[in-house]
Amino acid sequence: MEIFQIVAIAIVATVLSVLIKHQKPEIGIYISLVTGIVVFIFVVAKLQSVIEILNQLANKINIDDIYLSTILKIVGIAYIAEFGAQVCKDAGEGVIASKIEFAGKVLIMVMAVPILVSLMDLIINMVP
Amino acid sequence: MLMNVDLIFKIAAIGIIVAVLNQVLIRAGREEQAMMTTLVGIVVVLMMVINLVSNLFDTVKTMFRLY
Numbered sequence: 001m002e003i004f005q006i007v008a009i010a011i012v013a014t015v016l017s018v019l020i021k022h023q024k025p026e027i028g029i030y031i032s033l034v035t036g037i038v039v040f041i042f043v044v045a046k047l048q049s050v051i052e053i054l055n056q057l058a059n060k061i062n063i064d065d066i067y068l069s070t071i072l073k074i075v076g077i078a079y080i081a082e083f084g085a086q087v088c089k090d091a092g093e094g095v096i097a098s099k100i101e102f103a104g105k106v107l108i109m110v111m112a113v114p115i116l117v118s119l120m121d122l123i124i125n126m127v128p
Numbered sequence: 129m130l131m132n133v134d135l136i137f138k139i140a141a142i143g144i145i146v147a148v149l150n151q152v153l154i155r156a157g158r159e160e161q162a163m164m165t166t167l168v169g170i171v172v173v174l175m176m177v178i179n180l181v182s183n184l185f186d187t188v189k190t191m192f193r194l195y
Contacts, residue, residue: 013136020143023150024166027143030173034139037184038132044187051191069193076192080185 006039029091036083070115074108081107135180139173146170 081104
């Protein structure tokens with residue numbers, strides 16, 4: 001199972017990061033950043049297959065493609081914003097982290113507006 | 129996958145070498161050289177990390193169709 005490899009890598013990287021963070025805080029941040037990316041790349045293949053299945057389901061029920069692609073975009077933005085914010089918070093820069101989260105929220109809101117508009121149209125059409 | 133895990137250990141090795149070199153140079157009374165080696169170490173590691181981060185962003189971009 002991959003989970004054992006992931007946990008092993010993470011623990012070793014944590015020990016290395018703590019070891020070096022005492023002498024050189026900058027390199028400690030690099031190690032935690034690289035470990036996060038390595039674990040994500042390790043799991044991304046599985047995520048890709050899940051997304052493919054979602055697409056097939058959406059096509060079968062012939063939902064409009066814009067909804068699913070917008071949801072995927074929002075998940076992507078949320079993930080990257082959260083990743084950046086965690087790295088900054090880990091480095092002790094709470095201000096930068098909150099700014100990243102704020103920017104992420106705004107971008108997600110911008111993404112969600114078309115769906116809200118189409119929802120409103122739907123409701124208005126239903127009301128006689 | 130294995131290539132990435134080696135990257136963690138490479139960065140850790142560079143970090144340890146820079147830290148030790150830093151201490152040696154400070155003891156030898158050359159603070160400015162110590163600062164220089166720290167900068168060089170950080171820039172080298174930054175180059176490696178930037179490649180990985182751009183790789184991550186490309187992966188997320190293609191997967192979530194965030195063009």
